[in-house]
Amino acid sequence: MNHSLAATAARFSLVLASTASLGLAQLPQSDAPPQSPVGLLKSPGMPRIYWGQTTRFTSAWNPAAGIAFDGAFSWADDGDEDGVALDLNVAELTMQGSISPSWWGNFALETNSEEVELTESALFYMGLAERTSFRTGKFFIDFGKQMQIHVHDLMTPQRPAVLREYLGTEVPGTGFQLDHWSPIGDETAFRFSLGLFGEMEQHGHGFLFEEEGHGGHGGHGGHEGEGEIEPLLEDRRDFQDLIITARATAMTDAGENGILQVGASYRGIPEFAFEAEGANLAGDDVDFDADGLDSSVFGLDLTYGWNSPDGTKGWTAGAEFIRAEGTLNAEIVNDGTDQVALELFDGDAQGWFAYADHAWNQQNNVGIMVSAFEHLEDERPEDLEYTAYWTHFPTEFTRVRVAAIHMDREEGEDAQALMVQLTGYIGAHGHPYNW
Amino acid sequence: MQRLLPTLLAALAALVAPGLGAPRAAAGSGEKLQVVTTIPDLADIVRRVGGDEVEVKAIARGFENLHTVRLRPSHMVMVSRAKLFVQVGLALEHGWVPGLLESARNSRIMADGPLNVAEDWPYLIEVPLTLDRSTGVDIHPLGNPHVNLDPRFGAFAAQRIRDRLKELRPEAAAAIDANCAAYEKEIEQRGQRWKRVAALVKGRKVVQYHKEFSYLCLANGLEMVGALEPQPGVPPTPRHLAQLAKQMRAEGVQVVVHGPWTPGRIAEDAAARGGARAVELPVMAQRDNGETWLDFMDRLHDGLLAAWDLELPPEEEDSSR
Numbered sequence: 001m002n003h004s005l006a007a008t009a010a011r012f013s014l015v016l017a018s019t020a021s022l023g024l025a026q027l028p029q030s031d032a033p034p035q036s037p038v039g040l041l042k043s044p045g046m047p048r049i050y051w052g053q054t055t056r057f058t059s060a061w062n063p064a065a066g067i068a069f070d071g072a073f074s075w076a077d078d079g080d081e082d083g084v085a086l087d088l089n090v091a092e093l094t095m096q097g098s099i100s101p102s103w104w105g106n107f108a109l110e111t112n113s114e115e116v117e118l119t120e121s122a123l124f125y126m127g128l129a130e131r132t133s134f135r136t137g138k139f140f141i142d143f144g145k146q147m148q149i150h151v152h153d154l155m156t157p158q159r160p161a162v163l164r165e166y167l168g169t170e171v172p173g174t175g176f177q178l179d180h181w182s183p184i185g186d187e188t189a190f191r192f193s194l195g196l197f198g199e200m201e202q203h204g205h206g207f208l209f210e211e212e213g214h215g216g217h218g219g220h221g222g223h224e225g226e227g228e229i230e231p232l233l234e235d236r237r238d239f240q241d242l243i244i245t246a247r248a249t250a251m252t253d254a255g256e257n258g259i260l261q262v263g264a265s266y267r268g269i270p271e272f273a274f275e276a277e278g279a280n281l282a283g284d285d286v287d288f289d290a291d292g293l294d295s296s297v298f299g300l301d302l303t304y305g306w307n308s309p310d311g312t313k314g315w316t317a318g319a320e321f322i323r324a325e326g327t328l329n330a331e332i333v334n335d336g337t338d339q340v341a342l343e344l345f346d347g348d349a350q351g352w353f354a355y356a357d358h359a360w361n362q363q364n365n366v367g368i369m370v371s372a373f374e375h376l377e378d379e380r381p382e383d384l385e386y387t388a389y390w391t392h393f394p395t396e397f398t399r400v401r402v403a404a405i406h407m408d409r410e411e412g413e414d415a416q417a418l419m420v421q422l423t424g425y426i427g428a429h430g431h432p433y434n435w
Numbered sequence: 436m437q438r439l440l441p442t443l444l445a446a447l448a449a450l451v452a453p454g455l456g457a458p459r460a461a462a463g464s465g466e467k468l469q470v471v472t473t474i475p476d477l478a479d480i481v482r483r484v485g486g487d488e489v490e491v492k493a494i495a496r497g498f499e500n501l502h503t504v505r506l507r508p509s510h511m512v513m514v515s516r517a518k519l520f521v522q523v524g525l526a527l528e529h530g531w532v533p534g535l536l537e538s539a540r541n542s543r544i545m546a547d548g549p550l551n552v553a554e555d556w557p558y559l560i561e562v563p564l565t566l567d568r569s570t571g572v573d574i575h576p577l578g579n580p581h582v583n584l585d586p587r588f589g590a591f592a593a594q595r596i597r598d599r600l601k602e603l604r605p606e607a608a609a610a611i612d613a614n615c616a617a618y619e620k621e622i623e624q625r626g627q628r629w630k631r632v633a634a635l636v637k638g639r640k641v642v643q644y645h646k647e648f649s650y651l652c653l654a655n656g657l658e659m660v661g662a663l664e665p666q667p668g669v670p671p672t673p674r675h676l677a678q679l680a681k682q683m684r685a686e687g688v689q690v691v692v693h694g695p696w697t698p699g700r701i702a703e704d705a706a707a708r709g710g711a712r713a714v715e716l717p718v719m720a721q722r723d724n725g726e727t728w729l730d731f732m733d734r735l736h737d738g739l740l741a742a743w744d745l746e747l748p749p750e751e752e753d754s755s756r
């Protein structure tokens with residue numbers, strides 16, 4: 001994981017050069033009304049990127065295209081990993097556009113310094129029923145207030161530690177999802193979604209600390225660590241064995257200038273396996289196979305947002321409680337004899353995060369976030385991560401963030417990091433984040 | 436625990452079924468047409484033209500930055516129940532209206548689209564020759580969209596609204612025509628006073644914070660020397676402010692006008708450095724006290740008089756003009 005500064009800079013400029021032509025060609029002058037059907041009403045805690053043009057700018061192109069760059073200069077001290085790094089966290093190409101009055105689609109391709117991946121490619125249908133949408137393809141799961149959002153769009157510098165541990169840094173699934181909302185009285189909107197997925201990934205890029213390898217439970221394609229065992233999903237399985245996500249949330253006017261939102265989320269994997277190869281002391285290969293496993297993650301969230309009457313100042317505070325159940329982790333255990341075994345962590349674990357953010361004008365906010373979680377191991381050692389950040393928007397299309405992060409580990413050495421993050425947007429930036 | 440799927444599917448079916456099976460009943464003839472507008476000015480004009488046919492709600496309260504109005508769940512509910520959505524257009528509200536409409540997913544409004552009152556506004560000014568982010572962000576990409584401060588806006592908007600309402604309520608066409616004609620007449624009468632204000636302030640020099648008073652300035656013959664924002668939507672920079680202060684002193688600018696949403700301290704500092712005074716003016720009608728667009732325009736013109744400590748001469752003298 002040694003990042004050569006020069007190599008990264010070279011890669012960065014290569015990506016810039018190769019994509020600059022797209023940015024130049026996209027002259028936004030047009031008489032057409034804003035068209036990109038992406039970016040819904042901003043509920044509290046949603047990205048501050050939404051000033052308008054970033055998501056909305058009329059585009060002479062159809063579909064509306066955009067490129068987002070997110071890079072960071074950081075210093076971290078985490079046991080063996082120590083020193084500074086210059087990372088291109090992500091260069092992202094997005095496109096979105098209407099297909100017909102009731103259909104639209106979006107697409108996002110992400111590259112970091114090591115790989116290119118398709119993170120979103122979905123079609124949306126709005127004609128099913130009033131206040132209802134249906135999507136199919138690959139998209140981020142609807143879990144809590146955060147998991148729909150790409151890391152580079154988050155209000156906070158990192159995904160909260162508990163979500164990274166129990167769900168993954170970014171979790172796109174391939175399947176379909178139904179969304180419906182309805183009014184309750186005059187001031188409350190209630191929404192639910194139900195998703196079914198054949199595949200689900202668990203992206204691990206974009207965090208500062210080496211996470212301790214655990215199996216995760218998000219399917220294949222996750223981050224790789226030593227001795228880590230990936231959960232395995234069969235390509236074909238029974239209908240009732242599809243991965244399911246569900247979310248119900250309500251938001252309401254709270255006073256003249258506030259919004260209160262509560263929600264409950266669920267993600268269940270009814271059928272998966274852990275398969276691994278190990279070697280005993282004699283050097284013989286031993287195959288391990290544990291199938292018919294299941295796991296569930298539950299979440300409860302509460303968010304409050306307040307804005308000054310003129311909309312320029314604001315406070316946002318939120319908390320989420322997460323509980324995981326089932327077979328959550330697997331490890332190859334070698335007790336120093338010929339006996340090698342696959343040990344499953346079967347049980348439950350829980351964690352939470354809470355944050356508060358203050359915007360004192362349209363260009364600046366500061367915030368703190370705390371996240372705690374139990375490791376998916378028998379002793380359930382607890383980690384506590386503290387984050388403080390300042391975010392500055394020089395323009396609607398650029399964001400500079402300075403952050404300090406401290407990880408307090410019950411087991412193992414504490415870790416800390418300082419980070420300067422720079423994010424820029426060319427063209428229209430859009431993801432189908434729902435409230 | 437793990438076989439939640441059947442239960443969830445059943446619950447889902449129960450929840451969606453009412454939405455699928457019973458689309459909201461079409462508006463009966465006795466029912467009022469539900470209209471939502473972005474700004475109180477438009478709500479007032481819809482009320483004047485639509486009369487008994489309409490029930491109107493506005494989203495903005497009156498002191499926001501029109502480019503970044505904060506939305507709330509009640510706005511989604513409002514839009515989901517509306518039959519017509521009215522906005523100024525010209526990209527004035529494009530930072531928040533598209534997201535609101537998509538969130539509300541009112542199929543009728545999605546299909547018809549909002550009524551963009553100023554779509555074919557013939558007096559468009561400050562249209563950027565090029566849009567290039569390397570020279571800064573311009574949140575007035577189609578030209579200056581703050582047309583509700585133009586004395587000509589009332590009649591113009593009333594006619595656009597009249598035409599749409601007649602399409603939606605053909606049976607009430609005669610009444611709508613009559614309402615619109617009466618309203619235009621009233622604007623004409625009230626506008627006499629604005630003309631007298633213009634005659635007094637004409638030729639004076641102003642600086643604005645955000646270019647939201649340009650139409651007002653033109654209508655009153657005010658000379659616009661510059662804006663604290665180097666470009667619409669770009670916050671003032673020290674360098675730009677220093678340059679502007681020099682220019683203000685050289686040209687003898689006495690007044691810096693700014694809206695209720697702009698940081699008053701910045702406007703005051705800039706005014707002081709340029710040897711002028713900062714004056715806050717409204718940028719739209721106030722919703723919660725039921726201010727009409729005509730009352731708002733009166734208040735705006737009173738604000739201009741106060742900015743230079745002027746008073747209108749008694750009406751009798753004026754009638755000789």
Ligand SMILES: [Zn+2]
Pocket residue numbers: 502574575580581645646647667
């Ligand atoms: Zn403006």
